[in-house]
Amino acid sequence: MFSQPDDLLVLFAGEAEERIDHILELIPHIESDSAAMDQVRRELHALKGAGRMMGLERFSELCHEGETIVNGEGQDLVPKMLELMDRLTNRLSEVLDKKKDSSGEPHAETKVHGEPGTRTPGEAVEPHAGGGHATTARIPIARLDELTDRAIRLRVLAVGASALIQRLRDLSHYAETSVSDPEPEQVLATLATSLNRVALELDSGQRKFLHGAERQLEALLGFQLQPLKPFLMRLARHVRELASSLGKKVEVTVEGGKTQLDRRILEVIEEAMVHLIRNAVDHGIEETKSRIEAGKDPTGHISIRASNQAGMVELTVSDDGGGIDRERVLEAARHQGLLKGEDEAALTDSEVFHLLFHPGFTTRSASSEISGRGIGLDAVATAVQRIGGQVWVESAAGKGTTIHILAPVSKRNEKVRILQAGSSLIAVPSASVIGYRSSRRLKRHATTGKPETVEYEGSMVALYRLGDLIGEVSADEGVLVFMKTGGMTLCVAADVAGREEDVLVYPLPSLGGQNLIFDSAVLLASGRPVPVLSPFLLSTHHLQGLKVEKRPQPDVRRIRVLLVDDSRVTREMLRGLLEDAGLSVVAAPTAERALHALKEQEFNCLVTDIEMPGMNGLELTERLRHDRRFSDLPIIVVSTRNTEKDRLAGLNAGADAYVTKQGFDASRLIRLVKQLAR
8 A cells, every 4th residue: 555565564564463473372272262263263364365465475375374274173273373373473584584685774664655764844754545554644834833723722721611610619618618607598699690600601611622622633633534546446456466366357446536534444444345355356256157157248347436425434345246145145054053043034135144244154165265264254344343334235146246334434532322221321333323212102023032023114123122131120111222233223222312422432352252242332421431332243143043142240230329418519519420430329418317328228338528517427437437237338538627637537537538628539539439349
């Protein structure tokens, strides 16, 4: 994808070293862990494809030899693989040494624009469009100045917010000191007026801040976009090379080269697109003799297209080959145990073709140098999942196959919808959601031993109860959330479909061998971590005719906190902070009420003020420490008293921690509660 072959070689070497290191980490586990074996297969297949595209035939042959070893049933699998990895590493070193000798210098740095050692004044070095792991980008000075000015304006807005925060603290102090005011109505009226004024100013400032942040983000994302033409043309060249190696006549067309895509997303799905190209040439296009017998043009045709679709980019690879044999897919699925109790005649073509994405699925009995080991489409699905996209297959027997990848234009914060089941929160990608219905409006259809279904737009779709999936007790009525993935529609029943949030998504580590339905996690604005349900993973359970495998669940009960403070304002503020952090809170205005609550319920932590009418917080703490039932209950004192003498008094009374209200740090209190309660 770079104009200089040396640059490509450096990038290839870096990726190859990472993949070889990963394989070496996995090799000790391949005889006992099928998931590790699958990952080794994927890494070898990816290395083989990259080596072929670089013209490193011997390197690719070694990778193919490794695939043969891991797919065999012989003994001494681990030593054989270790020996092969040594040979593979040595071969990579030989290639790099040869290039170093021919150039006279080692390639320790990637140069991606212009002549070596040159740079246009006022601009940084920029990568060529079309992908690659570039380390620099060209930014005009005028754009850089604009970004700097926006950053300064954002900082000014952030600093301005600190004055409003101080005013809120002053109002809180005013409320604290006015608890026993003889004219509470006047105090409340003053507070209401002042709080309303602060709210208006905060709202105005927040809007300006969000608008500025959005413009800044869009400007930065613009630097990540690049036209797809160089990448698509490279894929077309790869088609011709593969066709030539297989003795097939193939024409290739490319459309949509001006379409732009975030380079970081392209780096993720580049390998997936190469898999699709290999499959189209090797699996899709028939031999010349077969095409002539079928009355087709002896020359096969493959098209690679890119187009914009409402904030997304759709990439398609189409061939006019023999298409996918539905019955052959079903036969292979039965042989591999993927269809159990499923009414095969009722499966749509989309559902049948969805089986092709199952790990290790293949309809071929023998593998080839190009493809056919059943890992291509699995790798495609994995890559597309990582960038929050979708992939699906369309095919007609005798006419050809088209595989679609729908990817977001930019890698930015993602939107998720928060669903609730019992006391648990689960996020689902907003891009997958296509509709909502009340669970009371639709008639449910269930068949013994099969997933429950529900009607949606004239078709029956799989229905999953979120509570059953995560081991929670759900309400009888709630909301049905319909989602689309890979050309399929499915439904999740939840108690509540809550707010939509902009979040950063963090991939979860692979836990092979488990029927998991979560592939990532997010941090909500409150700081609470929430798992993200993968519609794609859930759809694979439906196609297998299986319920989600029940596995030991972690203790999902929330930490229960008893909060004691005579100030209603303080109680509500602390309650909100603790609940936003995912804690369950019961509040009491006096120590006496707290003792009553402790007799009726179980708590994991007690947070108490000191100065209260009747029994104060220190007396409450001492009393609990002398009661064997509560001697180990974590206790945190939160008080306006902030001298060293006060702290010692709290700790001597039996408190585990002492937090002052002056300069109050909510994150510290939440962290203390979680640490002590667990």
